[in-house]
Amino acid sequence: MMILYQANCQKKNENNNPATQTPLVEIPPSTEPTPTSHTPPKANSSNSNTASKAKTQPPRIALVIDDLGQAESSLVSRVCSLKVPITVAVLPFLSHTKENASLANTKGAEIILHMPMEPLGYPGPGKHPGEGAIFYSQTETEVRQNIARAMDNIPYAKGMNNHMGSRITPDRDRMAWILEEAKARKWYFLDSRTEKDTIGLEVARELGIPALERKIFLDDDPNPTEMHKQWERAMSLARQDGRVVIIGHIHPETVSFLEKVLPKASLEATFVKASALAR
Numbered sequence: 001m002m003i004l005y006q007a008n009c010q011k012k013n014e015n016n017n018p019a020t021q022t023p024l025v026e027i028p029p030s031t032e033p034t035p036t037s038h039t040p041p042k043a044n045s046s047n048s049n050t051a052s053k054a055k056t057q058p059p060r061i062a063l064v065i066d067d068l069g070q071a072e073s074s075l076v077s078r079v080c081s082l083k084v085p086i087t088v089a090v091l092p093f094l095s096h097t098k099e100n101a102s103l104a105n106t107k108g109a110e111i112i113l114h115m116p117m118e119p120l121g122y123p124g125p126g127k128h129p130g131e132g133a134i135f136y137s138q139t140e141t142e143v144r145q146n147i148a149r150a151m152d153n154i155p156y157a158k159g160m161n162n163h164m165g166s167r168i169t170p171d172r173d174r175m176a177w178i179l180e181e182a183k184a185r186k187w188y189f190l191d192s193r194t195e196k197d198t199i200g201l202e203v204a205r206e207l208g209i210p211a212l213e214r215k216i217f218l219d220d221d222p223n224p225t226e227m228h229k230q231w232e233r234a235m236s237l238a239r240q241d242g243r244v245v246i247i248g249h250i251h252p253e254t255v256s257f258l259e260k261v262l263p264k265a266s267l268e269a270t271f272v273k274a275s276a277l278a279r
């Protein structure tokens with residue numbers, strides 16, 4: 001039970017801080033021109049054909065499920081049966097780490113290492129990032145060794161994202177040590193953005209590592225009404241930017257929610273594995 005508590009990265013001030021969320025207010029209501037604001041297009045205009053073609057490109061969405069490692073096989077199976085490409089992030093060194101990763105791989109999901117890293121507020125209650133974590137006090141050698149061990153612990157992984165990590169991801173030296181190890185394995189990096197001042201994406205780009213960042217946490221509040229709000233934000237952002245990365249967690253409530261919303265959403269957007277949006 002203790003480990004389960006520690007493994008859950010939805011702790012206050014980690015994911016739940018409004019400052020770490022992409023602000024809603026930046027989303028414009030629509031990028032569509034109003035019908036009266038432009039000269040009507042000429043008949044047979046090739047430009048209008050091109051424009052309508054571009055508009056019909058569906059947005060791309062990567063759906064990542066965090067915190068595998070202790071999950072029941074039945075829940076992992078449900079996640080991987082969602083009928084859209086799924087990426088699962090697996091915590092190392094837990095009771096079901098290898099079993100969860102192998103099952104997800106068998107069922108066609110993409111696997112990434114969910115790397116435990118020190119959060120701000122450690123060692124406060126609920127702030128232990130988990131087994132094999134990166135701590136700020138560790139030397140460069142220790143950080144590189146811990147990353148390599150965790151990488152070795154997750155079968156089939158081809159990338160990683162951070163579990164917690166608000167003390168680590170704003171630190172250039174530590175992120176460079178971590179991401180150089182990712183580069184050596186040709187892994188991609190997904191910045192979970194548990195801290196608004198993270199420089200994970202920036203350092204990854206400098207090192208030439210394919211990278212992407214989380215825009216929406218789906219289930220900080222697992223109440224279906226709240227998840228619906230986050231889902232609508234995600235769809236809106238996807239329409240605006242053409243792409244979005246959503247992170248949810250391996251909770252029964254989240255999986256039930258996704259089972260309900262994905263049939264409709266997959267008509268409006270193209271779901272892809274996270275590696276497809278890394279650049």
Ligand SMILES: [Zn+2]
Nearest residue numbers: 009066067163
């Ligand atoms: Zn996590």
